[in-house]
Amino acid sequence: MIAIVDCNSFYCSCERLFRPDLENKPVVVLSNNDGCIISRSDEAKALGVGMAGPYFKAKPIIEANNVAVFSSNYNLYGDLSWRVMETLRIMFSQNNVEVYSVDEAFINLDIIPLEQIEDVALQIKNTVEQWTGIKVSVGIAATKVLAKVANRLSKKNKAITNCIMVLNTKEKVDAALKQTSIDAVWGIGFSYAEKLLKYNINTAYDLSKKDITWAKKHLGGVIGIRLIQELKGIRSIQMKDELLNKKMIMTTRMFGAAVTDIKSIKEAVATYASRAAEKLRRQSCAAKTISVFLVAKQESHNASFNRGTTINTYTTLPVATSLTHQLIKPAIELVERLFEQGMVYKKAGVMLSDIVLDTSIQGNLFLSETKNKTRFLMDVMDNINFSQRGDVLKFAASGTTRNWKMQQNFHSPKYTSRWDDLCVVK
């Protein structure tokens, strides 16, 4: 059997952990730039605060009901995520845990005898909660897709399920599939859902009755085949080894306010390039291709929000590198190629690809001495910036005034990563 463990309203739970006064009160967490709502506590959901909606639209409800609002605090969430995942790794050993996202992990439970599965589910929930203070939901079934179905239903009626659902008989599987609308199936997004409805496939159960030749034809080829097999209880999506190296690294942000001058954009792009280089070094890799994109502010904010026109360009470097200044330079040249005077921009980003292992980091005789020194400098910068959890050291190209920086008006303290921000108990 396979379990999926999912933290309940993860970002809200993290904020509440250090604010016991907010227990049972409505809480929301906003995206970067305080733009959208990306996490809601049950109490906030009950008030009708929508998911992924813009903050300004929900503001009336939020203010009328005294909902606690937070900007996203990724230092905090990252730390607590690590604690949750580490708990699971201690319980089931590293090889059986696949971290799927910041708040979700799959666990291979093949070693557990079937009759013990329900006890184990409860044990997972209680242990994580006791060790980390974060509440989780546990869904268990024969395949990943079915485990996701179980997990979703376990959250629907918490009073009855206690946030646990195990699909260990055919009857339970069928009942669960019938309660799952087609667009709620893991792997079915907006487009496929629309298409399936036209074929009169309304629930996960309907889809599970289709055969694989049908899936191959109508549901994106191999993707559809795997999905249907999984719904039928046949494992087709394997557990993945921990993905150590990203194949692509992106750093992108909305600007705090619209930007029209090239100087600000260069500063922002230099900053994003620095951050991307940092991520690259953390996985001991180097990149050979760097791309930059700019997003123009759209003319009007009509009913349908669209993302504005994106322009992008890239360059291939002579040799793969992870040195910040070697990435900032081409990034800024790319900005010069893209920037148009008179345009108004709202967002920019840097993407690194063609990523290879940097096997020549230390003590390579063939590297010049200056390159070795620069690499050493990078390590020193990374260490200082990491231990301070902020850009204490940065390249001058990143700018000092930074009027393009995103807005974060409701940021909570870095409780777990800064001495000054430790929670004080009277």
Place this chain on the structure above:
DNA sequence: TCTGGGGTCCTAGGACCC
């Protein structure tokens, strides 16, 4: 002007996920 079959590699773009 006509003209096969089979293969690789690369890129752009679509679809999905949280």
Place this chain on the structure above:
DNA sequence: TCTGGGGTCCTAGGACCC
């Protein structure tokens, strides 16, 4: 006035080769 950020996987189609 105000709408996030960071990924993965797959397919189709073009360029090129013998």
